[in-house]
Amino acid sequence: xxxxxxxxxxxxxxxxxxxxxxxxxxxxxxxxxxxxxxxxxxxxxxxxxxxxxxxxxxxxxxxxxxxxxxxxxxxxxxxxxxxxxxxxxxxxxxxxxxxxxxxxxxxxxxxxxxxxxxxxxxxxxxxxxxxxxxxxxxxxxxxxxxxxxxxxxxxxxxxxxxxxxxxxxxxxxxxxxxxxxxxxxxxxxxxxxxxxxxxxxxx
Amino acid sequence: xxxxxxxxxxxxxxxxxxxxxxxxxxxxxxxxxxxxxxxxxxxxxxxxxxxxxxxxxxxxxxxxxxxxxxxxxxxxxxxxxxxxxxxxxxxxxxxxxxxxxxxxxxxxxxxxxxxxxxxxxxxxxxxxxxxxxxx
Numbered sequence: 001x002x003x004x005x006x007x008x009x010x011x012x013x014x015x016x017x018x019x020x021x022x023x024x025x026x027x028x029x030x031x032x033x034x035x036x037x038x039x040x041x042x043x044x045x046x047x048x049x050x051x052x053x054x055x056x057x058x059x060x061x062x063x064x065x066x067x068x069x070x071x072x073x074x075x076x077x078x079x080x081x082x083x084x085x086x087x088x089x090x091x092x093x094x095x096x097x098x099x100x101x102x103x104x105x106x107x108x109x110x111x112x113x114x115x116x117x118x119x120x121x122x123x124x125x126x127x128x129x130x131x132x133x134x135x136x137x138x139x140x141x142x143x144x145x146x147x148x149x150x151x152x153x154x155x156x157x158x159x160x161x162x163x164x165x166x167x168x169x170x171x172x173x174x175x176x177x178x179x180x181x182x183x184x185x186x187x188x189x190x191x192x193x194x195x196x197x198x199x200x201x202x203x
Numbered sequence: 204x205x206x207x208x209x210x211x212x213x214x215x216x217x218x219x220x221x222x223x224x225x226x227x228x229x230x231x232x233x234x235x236x237x238x239x240x241x242x243x244x245x246x247x248x249x250x251x252x253x254x255x256x257x258x259x260x261x262x263x264x265x266x267x268x269x270x271x272x273x274x275x276x277x278x279x280x281x282x283x284x285x286x287x288x289x290x291x292x293x294x295x296x297x298x299x300x301x302x303x304x305x306x307x308x309x310x311x312x313x314x315x316x317x318x319x320x321x322x323x324x325x326x327x328x329x330x331x332x333x334x335x336x337x338x
Contacts, residue, residue: 095242
């Protein structure tokens with residue numbers, strides 16, 4: 001009985017001083033963002049003869065991103081990801097669409113993943129776009145790479161959150177070979193720009 | 204046989220320069236014509252590039268044999284013999300291949316026409332070379 005009382009006192013003291021939130025994790029989520037199905041992603045690149053822009057115009061799923069305070073209390077830890085179907089890309093030209101899907105090895109790796117890891121701070125969401133940075137893991141064709149991303153976050157007319165992010169990547173970052181045609185006379189450049197526009201709501 | 208090989212080799216070198224030089228200039232100055240090649244129908248990892256660049260010699264040796272076998276049928280000036288040779292090859296070999304290619308592959312009319320004209324030009328140039336060095 002005496003031990004039980006001592007244990008109760010210790011537990012109360014620990015919870016009041018923030019012991020658990022500091023040492024055992026971040027506790028309850030600060031916010032949760034639900035990614036709406038009308039979010040989109042685009043991949044822009046070029047060859048020596050043209051430019052291409054391939055889009056996944058509508059995400060088609062609903063996912064959640066959770067925001068927690070990081071251990072150092074400065075940044076924000078994110079958990080959540082978006083999983084995009086490679087065969088949903090549309091390059092506005094059937095041949096180029098098929099080529100991108102082949103280059104991204106769609107048959108073996110049908111999904112492209114973006115895992116949200118962190119933000120440099122908790123954004124105050126207003127109609128005026130705000131610039132923040134963060135880290136993501138991008139997985140393409142079974143290879144995962146970590147990147148810093150510059151985001152622009154704002155509130156839309158329907159009180160939703162628009163999160164725009166973009167990043168230059170290389171095919172070679174993911175062990176992919178940019179296609180060449182006609183004995184190398186047509187060459188796709190290694191660099192791509194991946195841009196996403198997440199339309200979200202706070203829950 | 205030696206004559207066929209030598210004329211084939213000479214024609215192959217000339218066609219190599221003209222064909223790939225022309226293709227290079229075409230890609231550079233008329234890029235829109237080549238956008239349709241960004242398609243998995245065409246080899247994209249470069250593992251067949253050597254075969255691609257050997258084409259000038261393959262067609263030259265084949266046409267050199269054809270010329271040696273049937274050259275007596277092509278009469279007139281050097282220019283006329285070369286032109287007729289190119290047209291005969293194009294009608295007999297190219298046209299049916301282009302026809303079946305267009306009917307069975309997801310390719311455009313412009314693409315097929317350009318291949319036909321490319322092959323016709325190659326055969327006329329080869330015919331002129333053969334008429335000159337193996338009359």
